Amino acid sequence: MEFEIIKQFHFLRPLFLWLLVPVLVFIYINWRSTEKQQDWMNVLPAHLVSVLRVGESGWSKQLPLKLGLLACFIFIFIIAGPAWHKQASPFGEDAANMIIVVDVSESMLQKDVAPNRLLRAKQKILDILDLRKTGQTGLIVFSGSAHIAMPLTKDQQVFSPLLESISPKVMPREGKFAQYTVPLIENMLKEITSPSTILLLTDGVNEASSMAFSNYLSNSPNQLLILGIGNEKVQADIPYEYQTLKKLASDTGGAFRSISADNDDVEWVVKKAEYNMLISADNTMPWVDSGYPLTFLVALVFLSWFRKGFLVKWCLIIGFTSISMAPAPVQAAQWNFMDLWLTADQQGQLLFEKQQYSEAANTFETTSWKAASYYLAGEYDLAQNYFLREDSLSAKFGAAAALAHQREYVAARAMYQEIVSADPEFPGAQQNAELMQSIIDQIDQFSESQSNNNEDLSSKELGDEPQTSEGSETQVSQEQLIEETLSSEDIMNNEELSEKWMKRVESNLETFLGSKFYYQLEDGNATMEYSSDDKALSE
CATH class of the missing domain: 3.40.50.410 (von Willebrand factor, type A domain)
Incomplete structure (x- = not known):
C-alpha cells in the first residue's frame, strides 16, 4: 500500500514549488552571515568571546528562525497541492x-x-x-x-x-x-x-x-x-x-x-x-488535495510566535513527541552464517547426504525434497502431506508408500491403483497394489476366523484411525430407509415441519457439496491449469 502511495504521489499545482527558491536563497545568505560572525569570533581570545556573547549560542539561538523556515516549507508544500488518491466514484x-x-x-x-x-x-x-x-x-x-x-x-x-x-x-x-x-x-x-x-x-x-x-x-x-x-x-x-x-x-x-x-x-x-x-477508479474522477490538514501545523507555529518563552514549550513538545513515537525494539530474525553462501535447498542437500533427514526436511524449500526427507526420517504423516502437494504420479507413489507405512492399506491400495490406471508401466505401482491387496486379504481372513470362533471383539468407528482392511458389510433394515415425505403446503402451513425441513436441508448441505465437487472432478473442471501463453485453460 505504501508503495502504491509513492507511485501515485504528485502535486496538483507544481508551479508553486518555485517559491522554494527564495527561501533557499535566504537560508544560504543567513548561513554565510553566520559563518562570517563565527570567523570574527575565532580571531578573539577565548576568554573575551564568552564575555562578548549575549544570550545563547549555537543552533538554539536561531530556533525561532528555523521553525519559521519549517513553517514556510510546509506552507509551500500545502499550496502546491499534494495528492496521491482520487475521489471515490459514486459507482x-x-x-x-x-x-x-x-x-x-x-x-x-x-x-x-x-x-x-x-x-x-x-x-x-x-x-x-x-x-x-x-x-x-x-x-x-x-x-x-x-x-x-x-x-x-x-x-x-x-x-x-x-x-x-x-x-x-x-x-x-x-x-x-x-x-x-x-x-x-x-x-x-x-x-x-x-x-x-x-x-x-x-x-x-x-x-x-x-x-x-x-x-x-x-x-x-x-x-x-x-x-x-x-x-x-x-x-x-x-x-x-x-x-x-x-x-x-x-x-x-x-x-x-x-x-x-x-x-x-x-x-x-x-x-x-x-x-x-x-x-483503480475511472481517470475522470478528480484527485483529492491532501494538503489542507497540514495547515494546522503552520497555524500552531505562527500562533505561538508572539508568546514569550515559546522556545521552551516547543522543545518540550518536540522532546515528548520524539519519545512517544520512538519505534519499539525489533527482534532480529533468525540468521544462519551458511545463508550467505548456500541457498536453503543447497543446505538441505548437504544435510540429506549426511542422512540427517529431519533437519534436511526442515531446511528444504522445495516440496519434493521436503517430502522425501520426511519419508526417510520416518515421519510418514508429514511425508504424505508434502507428497500430496505435487500433482504427479511420482508424488502420488510416494504418498501411497507413506500411507502404507501408516497402516492405511486400503487408501494406499486405492492410490496405487490410480497410478496403474494412469500409467500401467509405472515402476513398482502394480506390485505394490498387489502387496496391499494381499495384506488386506490376510487381515480380512483373520477377522473372519475370529468372528467364527465367537470371540468378543470390541469395535470402533474408524474416524481418524488407519483403515487396515475393508471390513464387513452392514445390513440395514428397510425401516431405516423410509423417509418422511413432506408437501410444500405442509411445510408452509406448519412451523414445526418448516423448521424440521430447514434442519434437513442444512444437514444435507455437506452431502450436496461433496457430490457436487465429486462430479466437477470427474468432468475435469476441478483440475484445470492456467496457461499464460494463450490465456487458455488446459486440463
Missing part, C-alpha cells in the same frame, strides 16, 4: 469485488492456532464479510482439486451455513494444489471490467501454485492479498510456511500478513481491498 461499490480462496487440505487441521487453522480461517472470512459493506464476494475452496463454492454475490448471509459445511471430508481429492484455483478465478472475473481483490487463506503453497499466480497476475489488474493461517512461533506437525507465502506476495506485487488474535488482520484486508478500488 465504486459495484467494483469492490473480492474472491476468497480457502485452503481445505489436511494441513489446515493443525492446531497451532486455536481451535485449528481451518476454523480460524472460516471465522476470519465471516468477520471480513461483516466489515465489508459493499461489493460482490465469491468463494473458492481447494485441496487436491479446486471448486467454486459460491459465485460472486452481494448476499453475504449465504456464506455462514456454507462455511460450516466445508471441510476436508467434502473434497473429492487429497492434495494441496492452489494452482487449480487460478482458472476458476479468471472465469469468475472475466465479465468484470474493474480491478478486483483475490484473498488467499492458506498455510503454504507449492512451486506450481506460485508460478500460476505469478503468471496470471502479471497480466491482470487484480491484486492478491494473502492471509497466512498459522503461527510460526508455535510448533506444529505440519509447519506454517509463512516465508513461502511472503515470497509469493512479493513476486505478484500483492501483500501478505499472518492472522492475528484481534481484528487488525480483518481491517487490513478490507482497507487493502477498498484502496485497490480507489486507486
Whole structure:
C-alpha cells in the first residue's frame, strides 16, 4: 500500500514549488552571515568571546528562525497541492469485488492456532464479510482439486451455513494444489471490467501454485492479498510456511500478513481491498488535495510566535513527541552464517547426504525434497502431506508408500491403483497394489476366523484411525430407509415441519457439496491449469 502511495504521489499545482527558491536563497545568505560572525569570533581570545556573547549560542539561538523556515516549507508544500488518491466514484461499490480462496487440505487441521487453522480461517472470512459493506464476494475452496463454492454475490448471509459445511471430508481429492484455483478465478472475473481483490487463506503453497499466480497476475489488474493461517512461533506437525507465502506476495506485487488474535488482520484486508478500488477508479474522477490538514501545523507555529518563552514549550513538545513515537525494539530474525553462501535447498542437500533427514526436511524449500526427507526420517504423516502437494504420479507413489507405512492399506491400495490406471508401466505401482491387496486379504481372513470362533471383539468407528482392511458389510433394515415425505403446503402451513425441513436441508448441505465437487472432478473442471501463453485453460 505504501508503495502504491509513492507511485501515485504528485502535486496538483507544481508551479508553486518555485517559491522554494527564495527561501533557499535566504537560508544560504543567513548561513554565510553566520559563518562570517563565527570567523570574527575565532580571531578573539577565548576568554573575551564568552564575555562578548549575549544570550545563547549555537543552533538554539536561531530556533525561532528555523521553525519559521519549517513553517514556510510546509506552507509551500500545502499550496502546491499534494495528492496521491482520487475521489471515490459514486459507482465504486459495484467494483469492490473480492474472491476468497480457502485452503481445505489436511494441513489446515493443525492446531497451532486455536481451535485449528481451518476454523480460524472460516471465522476470519465471516468477520471480513461483516466489515465489508459493499461489493460482490465469491468463494473458492481447494485441496487436491479446486471448486467454486459460491459465485460472486452481494448476499453475504449465504456464506455462514456454507462455511460450516466445508471441510476436508467434502473434497473429492487429497492434495494441496492452489494452482487449480487460478482458472476458476479468471472465469469468475472475466465479465468484470474493474480491478478486483483475490484473498488467499492458506498455510503454504507449492512451486506450481506460485508460478500460476505469478503468471496470471502479471497480466491482470487484480491484486492478491494473502492471509497466512498459522503461527510460526508455535510448533506444529505440519509447519506454517509463512516465508513461502511472503515470497509469493512479493513476486505478484500483492501483500501478505499472518492472522492475528484481534481484528487488525480483518481491517487490513478490507482497507487493502477498498484502496485497490480507489486507486483503480475511472481517470475522470478528480484527485483529492491532501494538503489542507497540514495547515494546522503552520497555524500552531505562527500562533505561538508572539508568546514569550515559546522556545521552551516547543522543545518540550518536540522532546515528548520524539519519545512517544520512538519505534519499539525489533527482534532480529533468525540468521544462519551458511545463508550467505548456500541457498536453503543447497543446505538441505548437504544435510540429506549426511542422512540427517529431519533437519534436511526442515531446511528444504522445495516440496519434493521436503517430502522425501520426511519419508526417510520416518515421519510418514508429514511425508504424505508434502507428497500430496505435487500433482504427479511420482508424488502420488510416494504418498501411497507413506500411507502404507501408516497402516492405511486400503487408501494406499486405492492410490496405487490410480497410478496403474494412469500409467500401467509405472515402476513398482502394480506390485505394490498387489502387496496391499494381499495384506488386506490376510487381515480380512483373520477377522473372519475370529468372528467364527465367537470371540468378543470390541469395535470402533474408524474416524481418524488407519483403515487396515475393508471390513464387513452392514445390513440395514428397510425401516431405516423410509423417509418422511413432506408437501410444500405442509411445510408452509406448519412451523414445526418448516423448521424440521430447514434442519434437513442444512444437514444435507455437506452431502450436496461433496457430490457436487465429486462430479466437477470427474468432468475435469476441478483440475484445470492456467496457461499464460494463450490465456487458455488446459486440463
